[in-house]
Amino acid sequence: MLLVNDVKLTATAAFRLGVVGSRVAGRFADLLAERDLKTKHAGLLAVLDSMTAGGAASQLDVAKLMGVAPSLVVALADHLESLGAVSRERDPADRRRQLLALTPAGRALLEECAALANGVDEDLLAHLPRKDRDTFLRVLARLAAAEGLPA
Amino acid sequence: MLLVNDVKLTATAAFRLGVVGSRVAGRFADLLAERDLKTKHAGLLAVLDSMTAGGAASQLDVAKLMGVAPSLVVALADHLESLGAVSRERDPADRRRQLLALTPAGRALLEECAALANGVDEDLLAHLPRKDRDTFLRVLARLAAAEGLPA
DNA sequence: TATTGTTATACTCTATAACTATA
DNA sequence: TATAGTTATAGAGTATAACAATA
Numbered sequence: 001m002l003l004v005n006d007v008k009l010t011a012t013a014a015f016r017l018g019v020v021g022s023r024v025a026g027r028f029a030d031l032l033a034e035r036d037l038k039t040k041h042a043g044l045l046a047v048l049d050s051m052t053a054g055g056a057a058s059q060l061d062v063a064k065l066m067g068v069a070p071s072l073v074v075a076l077a078d079h080l081e082s083l084g085a086v087s088r089e090r091d092p093a094d095r096r097r098q099l100l101a102l103t104p105a106g107r108a109l110l111e112e113c114a115a116l117a118n119g120v121d122e123d124l125l126a127h128l129p130r131k132d133r134d135t136f137l138r139v140l141a142r143l144a145a146a147e148g149l150p151a
Numbered sequence: 152m153l154l155v156n157d158v159k160l161t162a163t164a165a166f167r168l169g170v171v172g173s174r175v176a177g178r179f180a181d182l183l184a185e186r187d188l189k190t191k192h193a194g195l196l197a198v199l200d201s202m203t204a205g206g207a208a209s210q211l212d213v214a215k216l217m218g219v220a221p222s223l224v225v226a227l228a229d230h231l232e233s234l235g236a237v238s239r240e241r242d243p244a245d246r247r248r249q250l251l252a253l254t255p256a257g258r259a260l261l262e263e264c265a266a267l268a269n270g271v272d273e274d275l276l277a278h279l280p281r282k283d284r285d286t287f288l289r290v291l292a293r294l295a296a297a298e299g300l301p302a
Numbered sequence: 303t304a305t306t307g308t309t310a311t312a313c314t315c316t317a318t319a320a321c322t323a324t325a
Numbered sequence: 326t327a328t329a330g331t332t333a334t335a336g337a338g339t340a341t342a343a344c345a346a347t348a
Contacts, residue, residue, distance in 0.1 A: 009197045009261060011302070012268035013276060013288060014179045016295040018190065021172015023298050028165045038315090039169065046160045060329060069317050074331055096324045096329040110160060117163035125164060128290060136290040137164060139283050143275065144167040147174050151162070189338085211306060220340050225308060247306040247347045 031116040044076045045110040050150040056099035085109045182267040195227045196261040201301035207250035
């Protein structure tokens with residue numbers, strides 16, 4: 001037994017990660033709302049950036065990578081397209097496929113989102129001792145990678 | 152500026168905590184589902200345990216502490232009462248108030264939930280170096296306390 | 303009149319299923 | 326016949342608003 005086993009529910013990492021994660025995500029969502037975005041819109045921008053490095057990805061591939069239904073990608077892409085943040089064009093090689101790509105405006109929007117998230121990070125972590133903060137971020141990065149998130 | 156500012160969205164703590172938190176909460180929820188419980192049922196059991204130390208709390212107080220609508224507490228308590236995990240009785244001093252209390256079966260159920268969460272913790276953290284794990288858990292506890300969670 | 307709990311209703315998020323077009 | 330995308334529908338989860346009982 002690696003970890004102590006008679007720990008209170010509220011003292012488990014699972015419980016705390018669930019609550020803290022949803023609170024932090026809520027604060028990020030509040031900031032995004034002022035830009036007319038939901039968290040998953042920001043996620044789609046990030047996924048496009050990480051998948052394509054400037055190229056384009058089909059909606060189905062995006063759905064698989066995000067772990068959401070293809071129908072949700074349609075709605076997310078509709079909205080981002082209406083904001084001018086992503087372009088959508090038919091793949092000439094297979095006209096069933098819609099290729100999504102970040103526009104310059106989309107890149108700028110993604111950077112705004114990152115700046116907002118950085119602001120949340122500062123409020124959350126800035127008062128911690130630097131060593132603790134570094135270790136926490138390193139472990140969190142490892143856990144995120146284990147969940148399949150892009151580095 | 153305490154933290155570096157040109158960090159990718161997917162590399163922020165806010166983004167990672169949101170995703171990791173919801174994935175981990177999902178795994179916990181899957182385990183709870185086999186016991187006919189949702190995450191918030193477990194949360195209510197934990198809140199009762201932490202608030203009352205054996206006594207009883209009104210539904211409104213519970214709702215405030217959990218940060219949910221009073222109407223949700225009604226539904227959660229209905230279900231837990233049907234499982235025999237909580238008792239509900241009118242406060243003799245103020246007959247508007249329903250006093251919720253953990254039954255012995257409720258205490259046992261809470262401990263089962265804690266054991267399930269501990270299992271999730273082990274899968275998540277057991278492979279980390281002990282020092283990293285300790286620091287991560289200590290920082291997470293601090294973040295949880297800052298969000299108002301009971302220790 | 304104010305407060306506690308309850309019920310009725312509505313809203314958000316997301317998935318599943320049905321459909322269209324292309325292959 | 327199979328696949329990419331889209332649209333229509335449904336379900337889970339939760340809040341808000343209306344209501345009843347008690348203060």
